[in-house]
Amino acid sequence: MDNQPTTESVLEEISIKSVTEPKAIIKNETFLKEILQLAPEFNSWKHQTFNEPFHLVLDNCPNVQDSYAQTNYSLKGKFYASKYVIRVENPFLLAQYYLKKIQVQERNGMVEEKEYFHGTPGYNLVPICTNNFNWRKVTHGKFGKGVSFSPRSDYAKHSTQETLLEDMPVLQDFFEEYSIDCSMYLNSMFYAKVLQGKCQTADKYTINPVKSFDTTTNGKDTVFVKYEDFEFFPEYIVLMEEAKRYNIIDYDKKMGGWKLEIAKMAMYVTFPVCLFHYFNQPEYFEEWVVKTKREIYPPESLNKKTEYEQAVRKLREKQDRESVELMEKS
Incomplete structure (x- = not known):
């Protein structure tokens, strides 16, 4: 025990005179506002502030509802009807998304902006709303080790998991604000903006797309996989409940x-x-x-x-x- 080196002796040995105190990260709100001028959706947000990581607003956006209903007729698995559509208002992620969009446009000359679904368990809602989708946490993927998205809600539903709303304490303020019953079991998925350039077909062994490609697919255009940070933005959350397959509301929207x-x-x-x-x-x-x-x-x-x-x-x-x-x- 007496022979163990002290902190001072270690610092002296490696020629470090002192340790600098960590500096606090200061938000540059002026820069954020300049970037968000490129984002038309920011002007329609209820909360245009930077005091919280994100806000959730009950929206029930018709475009999201229609896109969900029009691709929700697969015979495989359970049938889920959309119950709530929630807008995610995170100015930090939105600014990073638009900065990435500018970078990709300068690098590739062109980029498409798509809107895809991403199914996920309920416990992932807050981490994704705060820090975005994380491709580093993907341990396996059928069509590449990245973040998977699908234009079809009936495909994305297979990655969801039924969750009791009471088990999400971080969102209790939101549920109380809109008088949402927390005793329900609901499934969840995101409706996200995704930057898409050139695509290549991939398999489960793909770690990254080849040079000049930024997206991999399953060859059927039902799965798209992304590999870089901030190429996506979690724009909406869709909360779903299990329903009878012949749901008259969704059927009305289709016909x-x-x-x-x-x-x-x-x-x-x-x-x-x-x-x-x-x-x-x-x-x-x-x-x-x-x-x-x-x-x-x-x-x-x-x-x-x-x-x-x-x-x-x-x-x-x-x-x-x-x-x-x-x-x-x-």
Whole structure:
């Protein structure tokens, strides 16, 4: 114990006379305001101050709602309907995003600004709202070790996790301000601005895109992966609740009001016919249901061997077997 070196002896040995006291980081609000003049969305924010890391404002933006509903018809997994859309007002992240946009434009000559979804568990909401998405925390990724985004809400939902709102104490002030029931279990995803240049197809072994590329994809344009800081901005939070797959509100947004009314009338007319076929010709009814489901859900959401084709093939095989059995009995 007596032979252990003291702090003074160590500093003397490495020729350090003294240790400088850490300096406090001072916010340059003038510079921030100059940068945010490039951001038109900042002018519409409720909080245009720099005294808090971020503010949350209940927005229910129609553009976000429509984008969510229009890409939320996948048959895979649970169905989630959007319940709340919350605007993230973080001037520091927004300024960094626009600085990055200028840098990328000067480097590449052009850059596209996209709006994508990013699913995440509820405990990540505050860290992302404060410090942005962090590609360093990605330990694995199917299409590159970066931050993954998707233009489809029904793809991003697979990365979400049901969370009790009471378990997010940092957001309790926000929930109280807008009288949101904290006893609910909701899933969450971000609707983010993303800078996108040239894309290349990647796999799980990709660490960085090759030179002159800044984004990797899965080759189907349903996943986009980013690898640099501040190439994205978490603009909105979408809180979702599990619902029945045939959600009438989302369906109305997809079809349009007048089309929905026509569909309702058609249902009233065809319902007795459906009952008749259900009890008298179950095979016909099965084929009709599968065909109707195919019309509601676009073909691109199904596999190459669609459910409709598989159901029709099974139905025909069943009819053939029954015909053979009748012939053998006769």
